[in-house]
Amino acid sequence: MKTLADRIAVAAKRAAPDLVLKGARVINVFSHEVIKADVAICGEFIAGVGPDYSGERVLELDGAFVSPGLIDAHIHMESSMLHPRRLACALLRCGTTTIIADPHEIANVAGLKGIDFMLRETTGLPLDVFFMAPSCVPASPLETSGAVIGPAELKYLAQNPRILGLAEVMNYPGIVAGSQELLEKIEIFSEKIIDGHCPGLGGEGLQGYISAGIRSDHECTTTEEVIEKLRSGMVIMIREGSVAKNLQDLAPAVNSERAGRFCLVSDDLHPQDIVGMGHLNHILKKATVLGIDPVVAVKLVTLNPANFYRLHDRGAVAPGYRADLVIFEDLGEFKVRSVIKNGRPVLEELDQIEELDLTCPDELNIMECSPVPPNAFSIPCEGKKRARLIELVDRQIITKAAIEEIKGVQGLFKPDIERDILTIAVVERYKGSGRTGLGLVRGFGLKRGAIGASIAHDSHNIVTVGADAIDMAVAANEIMRMKGGLVVAEGGSVIKRLPLPIGGLMSMEPLGDVSRLLVSLCKEARARLGCTLEDPFMVLSFLALPVIPELRVTDLGMVDVNEFKVVSLFL
Amino acid sequence: MKTLADRIAVAAKRAAPDLVLKGARVINVFSHEVIKADVAICGEFIAGVGPDYSGERVLELDGAFVSPGLIDAHIHMESSMLHPRRLACALLRCGTTTIIADPHEIANVAGLKGIDFMLRETTGLPLDVFFMAPSCVPASPLETSGAVIGPAELKYLAQNPRILGLAEVMNYPGIVAGSQELLEKIEIFSEKIIDGHCPGLGGEGLQGYISAGIRSDHECTTTEEVIEKLRSGMVIMIREGSVAKNLQDLAPAVNSERAGRFCLVSDDLHPQDIVGMGHLNHILKKATVLGIDPVVAVKLVTLNPANFYRLHDRGAVAPGYRADLVIFEDLGEFKVRSVIKNGRPVLEELDQIEELDLTCPDELNIMECSPVPPNAFSIPCEGKKRARLIELVDRQIITKAAIEEIKGVQGLFKPDIERDILTIAVVERYKGSGRTGLGLVRGFGLKRGAIGASIAHDSHNIVTVGADAIDMAVAANEIMRMKGGLVVAEGGSVIKRLPLPIGGLMSMEPLGDVSRLLVSLCKEARARLGCTLEDPFMVLSFLALPVIPELRVTDLGMVDVNEFKVVSLFL
Numbered sequence A, B: 001m002k003t004l005a006d007r008i009a010v011a012a013k014r015a016a017p018d019l020v021l022k023g024a025r026v027i028n029v030f031s032h033e034v035i036k037a038d039v040a041i042c043g044e045f046i047a048g049v050g051p052d053y054s055g056e057r058v059l060e061l062d063g064a065f066v067s068p069g070l071i072d073a074h075i076h077m078e079s080s081m082l083h084p085r086r087l088a089c090a091l092l093r094c095g096t097t098t099i100i101a102d103p104h105e106i107a108n109v110a111g112l113k114g115i116d117f118m119l120r121e122t123t124g125l126p127l128d129v130f131f132m133a134p135s136c137v138p139a140s141p142l143e144t145s146g147a148v149i150g151p152a153e154l155k156y157l158a159q160n161p162r163i164l165g166l167a168e169v170m171n172y173p174g175i176v177a178g179s180q181e182l183l184e185k186i187e188i189f190s191e192k193i194i195d196g197h198c199p200g201l202g203g204e205g206l207q208g209y210i211s212a213g214i215r216s217d218h219e220c221t222t223t224e225e226v227i228e229k230l231r232s233g234m235v236i237m238i239r240e241g242s243v244a245k246n247l248q249d250l251a252p253a254v255n256s257e258r259a260g261r262f263c264l265v266s267d268d269l270h271p272q273d274i275v276g277m278g279h280l281n282h283i284l285k286k287a288t289v290l291g292i293d294p295v296v297a298v299k300l301v302t303l304n305p306a307n308f309y310r311l312h313d314r315g316a317v318a319p320g321y322r323a324d325l326v327i328f329e330d331l332g333e334f335k336v337r338s339v340i341k342n343g344r345p346v347l348e349e350l351d352q353i354e355e356l357d358l359t360c361p362d363e364l365n366i367m368e369c370s371p372v373p374p375n376a377f378s379i380p381c382e383g384k385k386r387a388r389l390i391e392l393v394d395r396q397i398i399t400k401a402a403i404e405e406i407k408g409v410q411g412l413f414k415p416d417i418e419r420d421i422l423t424i425a426v427v428e429r430y431k432g433s434g435r436t437g438l439g440l441v442r443g444f445g446l447k448r449g450a451i452g453a454s455i456a457h458d459s460h461n462i463v464t465v466g467a468d469a470i471d472m473a474v475a476a477n478e479i480m481r482m483k484g485g486l487v488v489a490e491g492g493s494v495i496k497r498l499p500l501p502i503g504g505l506m507s508m509e510p511l512g513d514v515s516r517l518l519v520s521l522c523k524e525a526r527a528r529l530g531c532t533l534e535d536p537f538m539v540l541s542f543l544a545l546p547v548i549p550e551l552r553v554t555d556l557g558m559v560d561v562n563e564f565k566v567v568s569l570f571l
Helices: A004-011 A084-093 A104-121 A151-158 A172-176 A180-188 A203-211 A223-231 A247-253 A271-276 A280-289 A294-300 A303-308 A347-355 A469-482 A511-527 A536-541 B004-011 B084-093 B104-121 B151-158 B172-176 B180-188 B203-211 B223-231 B247-253 B271-276 B280-289 B294-300 B303-308 B347-355 B469-482 B511-527 B536-541
Strands: A019-028 A033-042 A045-050 A058-060 A065-068 A070-075 A096-101 A128-133 A163-169 A193-196 A235-239 A262-265 A325-328 A336-341 A384-392 A399-409 A422-427 A436-442 A450-453 A462-466 A485-490 A493-499 A551-554 A557-560 A565-567 B019-028 B033-042 B045-050 B058-060 B065-068 B070-075 B096-101 B128-133 B163-169 B193-196 B235-239 B262-265 B325-328 B336-341 B384-392 B399-409 B422-427 B436-442 B450-453 B462-466 B485-490 B493-499 B551-554 B557-560 B565-567
Touching: A004 A033, A004 A045, A004 B180, A004 B203, A019 A294, A019 A325, A045 B203, A065 A070, A070 A235, A070 A262, A070 A280, A070 A303, A084 A096, A084 A104, A084 A336, A084 A347, A084 A511, A096 A303, A104 A128, A104 A151, A128 A151, A151 A163, A151 A180, A163 A180, A172 A180, A172 A203, A180 B004, A203 A223, A203 B004, A203 B045, A223 A235, A223 A247, A235 A247, A247 A280, A262 A280, A262 A294, A262 A303, A271 A511, A280 A294, A294 A303, A384 A551, A399 A436, A399 A551, A422 A469, A422 A551, A436 A551, A436 A557, A450 A469, A450 A536, A462 A469, A462 A536, A469 A485, A469 A493, A485 A511, A493 A511, A511 A536, B004 B033, B004 B045, B019 B294, B019 B325, B065 B070, B070 B235, B070 B262, B070 B280, B070 B303, B084 B096, B084 B104, B084 B336, B084 B347, B084 B511, B096 B303, B104 B128, B104 B151, B128 B151, B151 B163, B151 B180, B163 B180, B172 B180, B172 B203, B203 B223, B223 B235, B223 B247, B235 B247, B247 B280, B262 B280, B262 B294, B262 B303, B271 B511, B280 B294, B294 B303, B384 B551, B384 B557, B399 B436, B399 B551, B422 B469, B422 B551, B436 B551, B436 B557, B450 B469, B450 B536, B462 B469, B462 B536, B469 B485, B469 B493, B485 B511, B493 B511, B511 B536
Parallel strands: A019 A058, A019 A065, A070 A096, A096 A128, A128 A163, A163 A193, A235 A262, A384 A436, B019 B058, B019 B065, B070 B096, B096 B128, B128 B163, B163 B193, B235 B262, B384 B436
Antiparallel strands: A019 A033, A033 A045, A065 A325, A325 A336, A384 A399, A422 A436, A422 A462, A450 A462, A450 A485, A485 A493, A551 A557, A557 A565, B019 B033, B033 B045, B065 B325, B325 B336, B384 B399, B422 B436, B422 B462, B450 B462, B450 B485, B485 B493, B551 B557, B557 B565
16 A cells, blocks of 8 residues: 555655556646656556656556546446446446446336445446436336335435436426426535436526536537537536437537536447447547547546546546556557556456456346236227327437327237338336336338337336237247346247346346347347348337437337327327 | 525526626636626526526626626735735625635634634625635744644644635645655645645656645746646646736736636735735736736636635536626726625625624734843844845845855944845744844845834744844834734834734734835835835745745744754854
8 A cells, every 4th residue: 555655755756656657648638738758656646747757667658648547427337238347347448447327227127226236346346436326217207117216315325425416317397397306306416416418408498407506418419509508507528329429510619728618428338339439439539530639539538527526536647646547559549558547557357357256136137027918019909090100210319209090900900011110018017017008110110020128218118119919929028037138039939139137237248248149139130020220129228218209108108208198099 | 595496496587586687798717708698696696697587686787797706716814914804805895705715824823723713703704715724834943933733733624614625735845755744734635625835846846746636836937837837737826916926927828728727816915905906806907918818817716716626606607606796897907896795796785794893812912922122132243253144135035145244343233234234133922932033134225223023924923124223122022012013113212003913913903094004114114214125024024934045034043944954143
């Protein structure tokens, strides 16, 4: 254990560093420069940055770039479908040393038990994982979640030093309207950080939302929105993840003068994207391509998130800062050569850390429902009827509410392949209620079979869409049997499955396997079932989310989001 | 008492504001812009900023500028010679709504009793006064102070939420050398803010100093020094006060890109300068003249100090921020039209606040010493001898160590008016020791009489300089009689006095009176005694400070600062 005196002695060259990064080009996020220097490390901290540090243990960098370890200010770990320990290792390999995670997916499934699992499984890792306490569990009264995070649970969470504040307050209309229940939650965190989520909000509504003490937003889609929110005091988190990609549109708003007011975040990151692209290292590369100065871009994923989350010990390569560092080969590709956490190179030990005592606690194998009969998802329909239909919108998670005439045969609707009108069903999985919501959707293009998933934002009930009601039942029953997962079914059989035993959201398997399996499920859905979407499971996972316009389906039935109520399938 | 719900309702225009600033030009420290808008206030906070807010109580601004209330990140209140309550009111009149004060002057005199007085007398005012715990009391073992602030005292102070951290760590050689006593102090504040003070420090010494966790400096004198410290992670506080003026030299280092890393501070502010120029409003004016963009300059005295001291509720005109505002007529002169603190205009009530229950506690009337005989300050000297001499340096607080031959007459040295070699004496005033240090000084130009003061950094013993040893004794005895103050004496009589009964540092009188009296004391010293200095009391007050090169005098005798030891007067 190194003392403060040791660190000062190293900085002042009276003692040898534990590690020297020699011949570095150091990214300076204070002055927006790259400066040639050595970096002297003592224990877990940087002692000094300057010329001519030397010691026994030296990493010769030959001009490689030393950056502060990357910090993702907003990520939902569950979206990776990985055990949190495996995700931590995957992110470290990309140069990330700190994340601020919102565990609201697992919280919807398992409440405090789920959050405790995330906390526990991310303890003692070389990735520092901080959390925000989920503010909106459940997201809506128009669905059934596995748990409720109310004021009592939030007070419990607020005591944990690893919980930095209140996670994205998604119910922005509720805040603007002054909902007492929401304000009670806000007040629990009045001395901490409160993250926002207010797509498109402006004018006095935005003023109302921010006046509650909400100081960040990651939902901007235009530079005009960025500017209004920035002027009003928000830190703008530009999101570039697997689901939403805003960097191209928003990059023009970033310049060196305003650089202190932005972060770059991933929000949601799917396994195949981690494999194919990476994490913040990929976002840095893209930011640079889009014209953001690379040093400024680095600041957006280091010093800025550290400052925003009041992590005063990190975010810069400077004396007294935590020695969380990533060494990049270049500032174009941002290829990671080495990652140092708390003063120690960590890439070599990740394989071992990842496998050690990996557990899936029984209490997260949550599947309180019984197998459904083969006709469970057949929609009764006598003759021709006008029905509500969820219409997918290309590359967006909003949907359109359409109305189409459908036809029953022998009293039942049969998915209309010709017109791409398929059946979608959501089965409640927490209370054993057997409650099932049925609806219609257009846009998947399935010609046969069905797909199903236990990832269905935000409550994560079982959702299935199909060209065949029996295959939908097969998919749902297989998900129940696996206690969570993704399934492709056809001809009454399961064709392919990805088990997600941790809360129905996360796998126990390594990133490579999860990614390959997911890719092959999507491929089967396309090749075998005729699906026209690149990633039908991702699209499916948002169709049960009754807070995004216009039409959704939950276990309670179809939901008109604009009207904020359950509506009948038939008009 | 307004609730969060009230504030949101006002922002969202569902309820009327308590106060509207109508037709403002709002200084936006996030985007570096001036934007036309109304500012809606609810209770102590800003609810919304935007068009068309209205309510019963409206301030029509007609395009006047609304700025966040000004924040001085580093000030020693005692330098004003005012009761802290009177200073608070004077600063508010200049647009200042928050200060971070280092009470090390009163701490050297009275220890915790002195700091408690400062805390108590600045409670409940419309100026928010935060403190830093003095790190270096006494400043040096080469003088006798009235108190010692050690680790036990610092632990007591660290519990007070109004004490934000450890004040300027002036003993930078001690830090770099790893002094265990200093590091113990540092570690008490490892989770709080630690201010620096390291003039001219660079290279590995600077790395060592900063690696201790010290994150600010206000002692830069060149842009090169600024850049090195800024790159190393320090926030640069550019000082422009009554004693040291660095703004002209350092202004070129400030630009909009680096604007987040600077503050503007006063450090020391004398009463006549507050009357004649103001406070941060004056510094803003000067910064603008020197080419700093006025909006950037405002950021340096609002958002930046708020961020640095983790005062997350203030520093911007934005929803949810504390309604601490100053209304300027313009951004050139920065003429203050109105000041709003916690949502209420305050200028009108300051006269009343200032006089209410103004007390000088007996425990701060500290003068534990006995009158001296008329010959107390006569220097024994047989014939010609070579002696050490403090040589003043024009407009600087450093001195030069000179050596001159002096001559005794009847065994005593008589000040040599011709060669401007005067006697200087320091009398210990806390322990009743009667200990007196005698020395020689050149640069005051006194032709007759003497001046004396109980302001003598940092220990604030009694210091007197004179062309006449008897008048020096008259001055010292009058200071003892008043229990502190400034004196001009001539011909065996007191000519003029300024009593400073609060610890020998501060007056009970209003700013105008203190300023006038001080000016007239200086005038008497010049006109009547022939002094060639503009403000001889200010110069005198630094001659007993044995931490600034090269030669000083304390109650222990002459001190060679470079050698860090007491030296004999004669060689």
